[in-house]
Amino acid sequence: MIHYTCDRCNCELTPNEDLRYSVQVEIKAVFDTPTDFVEDVDTDHLLELNEILERLGDDESDAIGEDVYQRRRYDLCSGCFRQYQKNPLGREHSLSFGFSAN
Template sequence: MRHYSCDRCKRVLDPQEDLRYVVRLEVQAVMEPINDNELADDRDHLCEIEEILERSDDEMNEAIGNDVYQKKSFDLCCDCYRTYIQNPLGREPKVSLNFSQN
């Protein structure tokens, strides 16, 4: 039997009793052309990047670093899911000042 726990609060999740949410993150670097005049190059840079990313599943490929591509998965309990879905980027809440309408 597999054992699950919430990756945020570390609560043990019972697969028979508890609802579990899986958050999958895929982060990849996007390389934009530096100069529009260089677009005359016949190379398909997007195709090359896609080929590199497809090969990234190979653990032995050292050409891809964590700063170029990462893929992660997290298990969340119901409470942590609700917190996460309200603010997935973890931004600080905006402070709103309620001034009177003088």
């Protein structure tokens, strides 16, 4: 039997009884090209890429890979999913004061 646990509150989820939500998060680094960038037509991009890959060791390439791209998956119970929907980034809620327009 497959065992599921909520990744937020660690409660056990029974597959046939509890509703389980799967949340997938994909994180990508964004590299914007500067607006004043002028591409050199004579540049061999494949050669440059090959040189970069040769310089990277296995340990370094794994670390760079996680900085550039990650995919995560979380199982949530119903209660934790409702909390996630309300505040997916986990921001601290600041107190807001409602003043009347006197």
